[in-house]
Amino acid sequence: MRYDVIIIGAGPGGIFSAYELTKQAPDLKVAVFEAGHELKRRKCPIDGTKTKSCVGCDSCSIMSGFGGAGAFSDGKYNITNDFGGSLYEYIGKNEAIDLMKYVDDINMEYGGEGTKLYSTAGTRFKTVCLQNRLHLLDASV
Numbered sequence: 612m613r614y615d616v617i618i619i620g621a622g623p624g625g626i627f628s629a630y631e632l633t634k635q636a637p638d639l640k641v642a643v644f645e646a647g648h649e650l651k652r653r654k655c656p657i658d659g660t661k662t663k664s665c666v667g668c669d670s671c672s673i674m675s676g677f678g679g680a681g682a683f684s685d686g687k688y689n690i691t692n693d694f695g696g697s698l699y700e701y702i703g704k705n706e707a708i709d710l711m712k713y714v715d716d717i718n719m720e721y722g723g724e725g726t727k728l729y730s731t732a733g734t735r736f737k738t739v740c741l742q743n744r745l746h747l748l749d750a751s752v
């Protein structure tokens with residue numbers, strides 16, 4: 612089988628690259644190769660009783676597999692330039708935020724429906740933090 616584009620790794624970067632390519636150039640044949648397991652086979656053997664610590668699986672289900680690292684996190688998506696990366700250094704802060712919102716819209720379309728956007732900016736919690744000399748970073752989440 613021949614492909615026009617081969618993407619290595621089905622983490623968020625790989626999945627979104629494939630998504631954009633199929634949207635913007637539907638005629639391209641795109642393949643995504645992933646070293647880890649498919650999502651339903653991603654299971655860490657640590658259960659707290661029989662297996663208490665890492666046994667060094669050939670493919671770590673926490674870090675590897677469809678969905679990439681953090682696939683089993685609580686899935687917070689932080690829309691901010693204040694932490695989590697430096698994309699804005701290349702394209703500017705406004706465009707970086709626009710791209711994060713674009714990704715958020717796609718997430719909402721494919722399973723994120725019903726989740727609510729909240730912000731740490733201007734909250735009472737932020738005031739309490741400041742009163743206690745803690746600096747809470749601003750983000751829409």
Ligand SMILES: Cc1cc2nc3c(=O)[nH]c(=O)nc-3n(C[C@H](O)[C@H](O)[C@H](O)COP(=O)(O)OP(=O)(O)OC[C@H]3O[C@@H](n4cnc5c(N)ncnc54)[C@H](O)[C@@H]3O)c2cc1C
Nearest residue numbers: 620621622623624645646647675676679680681684686687
């Ligand atoms: C425990 C945890 C919780 C997290 N929680 C959050 C969160 O709540 N919100 C948030 O925004 N971010 C979170 N993150 C960060 C987020 O997961 C990463 O920023 C994101 O996964 C990076 O995406 P990526 O596609 O660049 O890389 P990765 O997700 O690392 O994906 C790379 C993929 O490539 C595969 N691969 C590597 N080499 C090869 C190869 N040679 N051949 C084939 N496949 C290969 C790997 O198996 C992996 O699946 C969390 C991370 C962790 C570890």
